[in-house]
Every structure is written in C-alpha cells, then in structure tokens.
Amino acid sequence: MIPSSADQGAGAIEDCLAGLLRTSAGLQHRQLRHLIAEAEAHLRDDAEAAHAAGAAVYDAELKAVARFGQAMSLVSAERKRLATPISVLLRQVMLTGLLLGGVGAISVGASGIVDVGVVNDLDPMLGHDQRVP
Amino acid sequence: MKVDGVKGHLDLLLLGILNHTPGHGYAVISALREQTDGMLELTEGAVYPALHRLEDAGLLSSEWQPVAGRRRRLYRLTRAGEVSLGAERRDWQALVVAVESVLRLPRARSADAL
Numbered sequence: 569m570i571p572s573s574a575d576q577g578a579g580a581i582e583d584c585l586a587g588l589l590r591t592s593a594g595l596q597h598r599q600l601r602h603l604i605a606e607a608e609a610h611l612r613d614d615a616e617a618a619h620a621a622g623a624a625v626y627d628a629e630l631k632a633v634a635r636f637g638q639a640m641s642l643v644s645a646e647r648k649r650l651a652t653p654i655s656v657l658l659r660q661v662m663l664t665g666l667l668l669g670g671v672g673a674i675s676v677g678a679s680g681i682v683d684v685g686v687v688n689d690l691d692p693m694l695g696h697d698q699r700v701p
Numbered sequence: 702m703k704v705d706g707v708k709g710h711l712d713l714l715l716l717g718i719l720n721h722t723p724g725h726g727y728a729v730i731s732a733l734r735e736q737t738d739g740m741l742e743l744t745e746g747a748v749y750p751a752l753h754r755l756e757d758a759g760l761l762s763s764e765w766q767p768v769a770g771r772r773r774r775l776y777r778l779t780r781a782g783e784v785s786l787g788a789e790r791r792d793w794q795a796l797v798v799a800v801e802s803v804l805r806l807p808r809a810r811s812a813d814a815l
Contacts, residue, residue, distance in 0.1 A: 602774065603749075605765075605772060605774070606725075606726060606749065606773075606774050607745075607749075609725065609727065609771050609772060609773045609774075610725075610726055610727045610745060612771065613727040613771070614727060617731075635745075636745050637744050637745060637746045638746070641744075641746040642745060642746045642749060642750070645746055645747070645749075645750035646749075646750055646753070648750075649750050649753060649754050649757070
C-alpha cells in the first residue's frame with residue numbers, strides 16, 4: 569500500500585483533494601465529507617495500481633490524479649444533481665400560495681360565523697329584534 | 702469510448718456491473734474497462750454523480766465499509782434497481798434488434814425504400 573500523502577508531505581493526491589475542497593462551496597458538509605472520502609479512496613486505489621504496475625510513487629499519484637480529471641467537473645456534477653429542479657420549486661411556491669389562500673379563506677369564514685353568533689347572542693340583550701339567519 | 706458514446710446507457714451499465722457484485726466506484730470503473738477490453742473508459746466525473754443519482758432514485762443503496770485497510774463506499778442494487786435493470790435490459794435488446802434490422806437491409810432494398 570502506498571503511504572498516504574499526509575505521511576509524505578504534500579503530494580498530487582493531497583493537492584487534488586485540496587482542490588476538491590476549494591471548489592466545493594454550496595455542498596453540505598456531510599455530502600462534502602463523503603465526496604472527499606470517496607475521491608481519496610478512489611485516487612489511492614488508482615495510484616496503488618499504477619505503483620504495482622511499476623510506476624514510482626510520485627508518478628503513480630500524478631497518473632491517478634490525471635485520470636480522475638478536474639475536481640471542478642465532479643463538484644459541478646454533484647451540485648447539478650443536488651439542485652432542486654425549477655418544476656419542484658414552482659410546485660412548492662404554488663402549494664404554499666394555495667395553503668396561504670386556504671388559511672385566509674378559512675379565517676374569513678370563521679370570523680363571519682363568529683360575527684353571526686355574536687350578533688345573534690347580543691342583539692336580544694340589546695333589545696334588537698332582528699336575527700341574522 | 703468516452704462517456705458520450707454511452708450517453709443514455711450509463712445507468713444500464715452501472716446497474717449491470719453492480720448486479721454481479723456490490724462494489725465501490727473505483728471497482729465499477731475498473732470492471733467496466735476490463736470487461737469491455739478498454740472500450741468503455743468512463744470518467745470519474747460521470748460515474749460518481751451517476752452512482753449518487755441512482756442511489757437518490759432508490760435503485761442503489763450504499764454503505765461505508767473498510768476494504769483492504771481503506772474506507773470505501775460500497776454500492777449494491779436494491780430490489781427496485783433489479784427491476785429497473787430488467788426493464789432497461791429489455792429496452793436495450795429491443796434497440797439492438799431494431800438497429801441490426803436496419804443495418805441488415807440489403808443495399809438495393811434500402812435504395813428502393815428511399
């Protein structure tokens with residue numbers, strides 16, 4: 569097993585992971601932690617395979633990082649996957665609007681019922697004869 | 702063949718590979734490369750988001766396990782993943798039959814048809 573870059577000082581894999589971390593704004597901490605752990609395991613597996621095939625440790629890491637590609641492309645693919653689709657956003661806005669409208673309608677209806685009740689109860693006391701149906 | 706060559710069939714390939722045995726991302730990419738004699742060389746930037754998307758869709762499940770001294774995220778097919786694989790495999794086979802039938806058309810006949 570190739571010793572980790574943390575044991576050797578900075579290496580290509582360590583630089584790649586740092587790049588991944590730098591470009592990962594917008595991802596939640598848990599997602600980011602999983603992404604970094606998964607990427608690191610992948611890179612070290614790949615470097616190990618290259619090392620076993622005869623490459624020097626430094627070259628093996630460089631090859632693994634080169635094959636892994638741009639950190640940014642992985643992060644943007646993750647962002648795209650995690651982004652809420654516009655249709656879902658629109659549906660949420662519409663549902664919220666309907667909910668607020670419903671609550672408003674119920675409030676108006678309830679206040680009307682209360683009003684009728686109050687008028688019916690108070691009017692006889694006040695000497696008025698009219699009852700609201 | 703890069704990702705563009707398998708566009709639309711990436712899910713089928715990933716589900717197909719993981720149907721044999723649960724595996725982590727590196728193993729999936731290596732298996733795809735080896736089983737196709739290097740024809741399918743998929744990038745990590747395509748495979749990992751696809752694995753995560755399939756997991757979001759409930760077709761894969763994942764768990765972190767120590768394998769050979771390293772913590773790895775192992776993916777496996779769920780029951781829904783098996784069903785989806787079956788459906789995607791049938792679609793693929795129907796597509797292959799359709800394309801083959803076009804390619805097998807005799808030259809004169811296809812010219813007549815046009």
